[in-house]
Amino acid sequence: MSNTSHEIESPNEKQNRHKAMEAVKLLNTLREDFKSPILSMEYFYDLFERVYCKHESLHEGKTKIGTMCIQIPSEIIYALDGVPIRLCNGFYTDDEIGSDFMPQKACPLVKATVGQFASGNFTDKPDIVFSPTTCDQKTKAGATIESFGYKIYDVDFPRTKESEASREYWRRSVKQFAVELSKFQGKKLTKTNLEQAIKKIGYAQSLYHKISEFRKHEFVPILGLDVFLITNAFFFDKINNWIEATEKLVNELEQRVRNKISVSGKVSPRIVYTGSPPIFPNYKIPQIIEESDAIIVADETCSSNRMFNDMVAVDEWNIYDMMDSISDKYLKGCTCPIFTKNDDRIRRIIQLVKTYKADGVVYQAFAGCTVYEMEQRSVLEAMEKAGIPILYLESDYSPSQGGQLSTRVEAFIESLKTRRRNKK
């Protein structure tokens, strides 16, 4: 035996290796474990593999604008020639690193985000980070991240959305954000570049809406897991590539609907998914659902539907009105639980159940995500009143609780099947 030289793995290499393992495990499941796979999904599987397993950079030479929540308008970032990178993180590896900087019972998503900043290990490192003051943990995480030596800019976000004051307040925040970013980029916001960016994002959203339309069919042509992956890719992908790949996917889905090719069984219960966002590769709950012979037909989460549903509507295509309408889009239609009231969210879930003919709702809250945990009661009450079965689950990023969760999900799905049979 020859003397092979042993190199000691650096912490970043170890982190990368662990993250690659997490990523590849999910990607393999998505590629192989489900029936009638979609050919055009390969672009997305490959994209995640390139970024999270091979650690390829996508945006070399561009200014990367980190965002901590969906409320930072991508329209303005694109108009000012930046690339928005949403930093919400789903890796258990990063969650563990972040645990050293956050309270023990903090939200795993925020911990993972902080963890990645602590490691400084990015494939596309953000040049500046904009952090909207949404939930407590994200608001406070900004300062922690700043202490690691990053450029963080807080964007004031109101916690009510009904009042005139909150609308004005947020419009001013967005204007201030545009001014700061414009200074940082050394580029002026113009009618032309903003209008183009609005229409581009609007087009991307229209593609998402087309996919959603297909999910209303009796034969559901696409897995909820795949849709989460597509919307997740929008966090960081080159927008033109994303649009092109999604266009292809839409065409393929159109054919599948015509040929009645379904990814689910005939009796698979249809699920609306709500609560804390599934972010790659933490698709734990959606995966359990779809592996237990149910199909997610719609969702109400900020990593997917909430990010794409509401669109900017401009009345006068001048900067003043475009800015106002961008601001309103990110505040008024938002159903984030950080707001004082949640009637809008409840109405939205019920509406999704109706339009997507769902049999039940699965509500997931990350242990430590206080706002979703708090809203659980009122949502459950409202669903009971509306006669919609709902399952509430608490989970985190750890790979260990699978067994207990899948027992509960399976039981729920069985009960939905029985309910449907009895109805007939």
Add this chain to the structure above:
Amino acid sequence: MLNIKKKINNMNLIRFRFWFQIVAFALIVYGGYIGLDLGDKLPTFACVFNGEGTGGKCYVGMLQHDLKHPFETFIGYGGFAFLISLAMFAVWFWVLNKAWCGFVCPLGTMQDWLTTLREKLKIRFSEYSWASRGKIKSIKYILLILLLIIPVMISNSVLGLPKLPNGLSMPFCDICPGRMLIPAFTGNFNQFYIDFTSKTDLVMTLLGMMILGIFLVGAFVKKRFFCYFCPMAALQYIFSKPALLKLYKDGSKCTKCGDCYRACDMDILEIADDVTSKNLVTEDCTLCLKCIAACPEDGCLEANFAGKTIFESTKEGFILRMAMNNQKESHE
């Protein structure tokens, strides 16, 4: 049938309305030259001072005239005739409901032209604060009551008060900017004057000229500035419930995104925030239908004529109207 429906829902409402308003404007302002006469009970500002050109006459003008009689005349035939007039006004109104304001009214159209001019100059519009917006709502009713009471008080002594001078016989027409502007479109500038013959005339014509100035400046900075105070709108609203054309909302489909509110020239908050009412034709609504065109939710808002949906909000239509349907130019 489905295809036609889709075409309508996908239409460019702004363009359609622009041309509709021009045609309506031409008929109302110049219709008289081609022999058009829609009578004198029209629920819109078809100005009686427009002489030969006018294609019909405004009922608010007529109403003031009708009321300037001693009480006795209203007992018996006079009162009956008055009610018939009012009923005819209501019938006209029921066809289009408030769309008389959003699609026909020449004063409304002129304000929209000023809005277009401002937009072209890239000047931002002004808005009222919500508090002021609420407060000014009552002004149109006060104006309506005044224009109803003053003519009565010319011919009658109400509550023992002395009779009012005859110069006040058409008090609202005196201050209505339509009296000056509409005839001006047929080359008649005779209404731009200040009358010094009596104190009443001096005050009223002076007020009229001032309001004209405020109208022009106001409509330039604030969309549909005058409509917030319009007594015609107040009178119409009394009859709005049984009208054929309606604006309906299905609150369960609403995400309260506020797109409709932002499109609304009358800043009607209910259009976005009310998720329980079905009929959304509120007192200040002009049924311009811009809210429907700006709504991205399938079937959330609709224009309904006699129980039939004629135009409804759709995602597809929204995307087309916002020109988000095709993205060729690269962003690299």
